Amino acid sequence: MKIALHGLALKVEFISDIERLFQELEKHQIEILVTEPLDRALKMVGNKRLTYWLIESQEELESVDFLISIGGDGTLLDAVSLVGSLEIPILGLNTGRLGFLATAATDRIGEVIEYLATGNFQIESRSLISLECNRRLFNGINFALNEFTIHKRDTSSMITVHTYIDGKYLNSYWADGLIVSTPTGSTGYSLSCGGPLITPGAKSFVITPVSPHNLNVRPIIVSDECEISFEIEGRSEKFLLSLDSRSTSISSETKLSVKKAHFSAKLVKLPHYHFFDTLRQKLNWGFDMRN
Structure with missing residues (x-):
């Protein structure tokens, strides 16, 4: 078995956890590969004892059985963009803060690797949103696990986003931005803007305005089989476009549409984990704040 490790940064206090992770992988005779960002992070904290193979090309990633993301949810989102259509199962080892997607705790490393080695897990398919436009953006990595966002830039004035579903006019959003x-x-940006919680297996998208001018405009749930297209107007000539944590600037002439990607993100689901448990534990959902 081959397991790739990926991380963007590493705090010195987590070195002992990383060493324990390597020990557990070696105990199960698992070949360890490391991505270049994590290799740089390990060198920055003075690693001289850990041995591994460095992944230097996408072709080397193709032979991997699992990828372990070491960090928070942002690192896992980066891992999804790294894996792309290879659909390598991803497990998030949480060394960040919230850990809504990166659910494996560092104090359970031995148990986690035992689950992987013995096949005691499930794979969840998470739908991705794919961007199509008339110019190359995001270095061709045009998909996201969480959301696609249009947002105003460099001005206090709102923008207008004319929105269409399968070519049929839906609404013109006068707002600071729009989230799909x-x-x-x-459970992320959309939730903070008043959007609904949706279970992971639902076949839908949520269109959520950001600070809408018309207060009667509310989020709407649409099928993920549809194509959503946009026309943007505003006083500024530039607008901000984002796929998860990646952002770029566009003009109003850019043609934009989104739909479900033809591939999905595969997330490792360990025993005794459930989405509802995470809602309660991470978001304090249903917690009685009067106590």
Whole structure:
């Protein structure tokens, strides 16, 4: 078995956890590969004892059985963009803060690797949202696990986003921006803007305005089989476009549409884990704040 490790940064206090992770992988005779960002992070904290193979090309990633994301949810989102259509199962080892997607705790490393080695897990398919436009953006990595966002830039004035579903006019949103979220992303930016919670297996997108001028405009849930297209107007000539944590600037002439990607993100689901448990534990959902 081959397992790739990916991370963007590493705090010194987590070195002992990383060493324990390597020990557990070696105990099960698992070949360890490391991505270049994590290799740089390990060198920055003075690693000289850990041995591994460095992944230097996408072709080397193709032979991997699992990828372990070491960090928070942002690192896992980066891992999804790294894996792309290879659909390598991803497990998030949480060394960040919230850990809504990166659910494996560092104090359970031995148990986690035992689950992987013995096949005691499930794979969840999470839908991705894919961007299509008339110019190349995001270095061709045009998909996201959480959300696609249009937002105003460099001005205090709102923008107008004319929105269409399969070519049929839906609404013109006068707002600071507009979010199209997957079920996975419904617990993120969309939620903070008043969007609904959606279970991961739901076949839908959520369109959520950001600070809308018309207060009667509310989020709407649409099928993920549809194509959503946009026309943007505003006083500024530039607008901000984002796929998860990646952002770029566009002009109003850019043609934009989103739909479900033809591939999905595969997330490792360990025993005794459930989405509802995470809602309660991470978001304090249903917690009686009067106590």
